[in-house]
Amino acid sequence: MGSIGSDDSNKEEEDPIPEQASKPKKKLPKFPKFREETNLKNPIFKLGQIFTSNTVFKQAVKEHAIREGRRIRFTHNEPGRVRAVCTFGSCPWKIFASRFEKNSVEFQVKSSNLIHECGKAERHPFLDYKWIEKNYTESFKDNKRFSAAEVINSQYFLLWDYCEELKKKNPSTTTKIKVEMGTDGAPIFHCIYICLAACKKGFLEACKPLIGLNGCHIKGPFRDQLLSAVGADANNCMYPIAYSIVEQENTEAWG
Numbered sequence: 534m535g536s537i538g539s540d541d542s543n544k545e546e547e548d549p550i551p552e553q554a555s556k557p558k559k560k561l562p563k564f565p566k567f568r569e570e571t572n573l574k575n576p577i578f579k580l581g582q583i584f585t586s587n588t589v590f591k592q593a594v595k596e597h598a599i600r601e602g603r604r605i606r607f608t609h610n611e612p613g614r615v616r617a618v619c620t621f622g623s624c625p626w627k628i629f630a631s632r633f634e635k636n637s638v639e640f641q642v643k644s645s646n647l648i649h650e651c652g653k654a655e656r657h658p659f660l661d662y663k664w665i666e667k668n669y670t671e672s673f674k675d676n677k678r679f680s681a682a683e684v685i686n687s688q689y690f691l692l693w694d695y696c697e698e699l700k701k702k703n704p705s706t707t708t709k710i711k712v713e714m715g716t717d718g719a720p721i722f723h724c725i726y727i728c729l730a731a732c733k734k735g736f737l738e739a740c741k742p743l744i745g746l747n748g749c750h751i752k753g754p755f756r757d758q759l760l761s762a763v764g765a766d767a768n769n770c771m772y773p774i775a776y777s778i779v780e781q782e783n784t785e786a787w788g
Contacts (some may be wrong), residue, residue, distance in 0.1 A: 564641065567593060575600060578647055582632055582641040584640040590615060590630050615640070623649035689722045695728070705730035707775075728775035736774050740764040744774065748782045749776035758782050 557663050564581040569589050576593040584590040591607070594617045598605040603626070609616035619626035626649045633639040696708035707728040712720035741764065748760045764772040 553645065578642060578645060580642055580645055582642045584642075585613060586638055587615060587640050590640045595664075598654075599657050599660050599664065601649070602657070603649060603651065603724065604654045606658075619649060619651060621654070624649055624651035626651075671778060692722070692725060696725075699727065699729070703730045705733070707733075724777060724779040726775065726777040732772075732774055734774060736764045740766050742771050745771075751778070 540590055540788070562581070564583050565579050567576075567582055567589065569585065569592075573589075573593060573596055576597045578593070578597070584593065591610070591664045594605060594607075594615075597603070599766050603619055603624075604621045604788045605619050605626070607615060607617050607772045609629075614629070614631040616629045617627065625646045628642060628645040628647070630640045630642045633641040696710065699708060700706045705748055707726070707730075709726040711723040711725070712722050715721045743765050745763050745765075747763065748758055751757045757780055759776065759778055760782060761776040764774055
């Protein structure tokens with residue numbers, strides 16, 4: 534009988550050690566970047582958003598306050614962190630940004646509440662000569678006769694949008710705008726009347742059956758007059774019902 538030889542060809546081959554599978558690289562989240570040249574005219578903030586510097590972030594906050602008409606101030610204004618809040622009543626709007634990394638120049642929005650629950654501000658501390666110079670220098674250069682009256686005149690074209698927004702936010706609000714057509718076919722503002730639905734309802738349900746009329750002059754390039762109708766509430770305080778801006782106080786305007 535033959536015997537099984539012991540040559541190396543009959544030895545069991547050792548199983549090769551399997552190569553360790555390479556671990557997939559962890560993808561870093563992509564944060565939105567704020568582009569100063571395009572986004573600064575109408576800043577829109579997002580959580581995680583990255584700004585090129587502390588200065589650019591503060592400029593964006595100031596621009597937002599001016600464009601939106603909000604009472605915003607900086608509660609923390611340090612090289613490494615900036616916090617801004619809306620100071621009108623209990624408005625919850627706030628935003629906080631700090632360095633993207635420890636030694637980075639870039640700033641990142643770390644926390645925010647971007648919902649305003651307040652009205653528009655009449656005055657803006659951020660609206661100074663520097664902002665006017667930056668936004669209107671080219672207009673001044675193109676038109677050497679550029680005046681404050683022309684700036685105000687351009688705002689009259691926003692009245693239709695303003696009235697539509699009032700009716701959208703406060704249904705049953707009454708608004709009326711009267712214009713006269715100029716020789717060039719462009720509308721010329723004559724007067725506007727506004728009666729907010731909430732004021733109308735409050736007068737009918739909680740005020741005395743008494744209406745007072747008053748008028749005053751408006752200071753500025755256009756010498757219009759402000760007419761108002763007011764009532765008296767249960768505390769004998771004046772209650773606004775409606776108001777109107779007219780060229781002059783006369784029977785036609787009150788009618």
